[in-house]
Amino acid sequence: MINTVVTGNLGQDAELRTTANGDVLCSFSVASNSKVKGEKVTTWVKCTLWGKRGEALSQYLTKGTKVAVAGELSLNEYNDKTYLNLNVQQVDLMGGGKRDGEAGESTAKKSKPRDEDDDDFWR
Numbered sequence: 091m092i093n094t095v096v097t098g099n100l101g102q103d104a105e106l107r108t109t110a111n112g113d114v115l116c117s118f119s120v121a122s123n124s125k126v127k128g129e130k131v132t133t134w135v136k137c138t139l140w141g142k143r144g145e146a147l148s149q150y151l152t153k154g155t156k157v158a159v160a161g162e163l164s165l166n167e168y169n170d171k172t173y174l175n176l177n178v179q180q181v182d183l184m185g186g187g188k189r190d191g192e193a194g195e196s197t198a199k200k201s202k203p204r205d206e207d208d209d210d211f212w213r
Contacts, residue, residue: 091124091162091164093160093163093210094176094181095159096120096135096159096160097158097184099120099121099157100121100136100151100152100155101118102119102155103155104118105147105148106144106145113140113142114142114145115138115139115141116140116145117137117139118137118139118151119135120134120157120159121133122134122137127179133198135174135176136175137161137175137176139178140175141148145206147181150183150187152188154185154186154187155186155187156183156186157183159178159181159182160180161179162176162177163175164177190207
């Protein structure tokens, strides 16, 4: 068993699914950037978060969100490619990403404009 921590940004919104057994799982991919011989290298890690934590966190795991995930790392080989998979035990949300209802909406309280005719203007 190899435990590791991966820090990076989500490449797309998390996907929430239910297995045939009724288990809930949340899957998402994290892009982690590093430099090798002066060149930027991006490593993608497929992450799986099981149960109620996955269900609760799925709404916050959106494209572009910076996260630090910790868990058990495994490797899969398919068509001469190696894929990194992480069975997530801990997620730290570090900002960024999108949230529902944030597209151009301002939550700031709007006040009525004041002009010189208002009695309170000169006080």
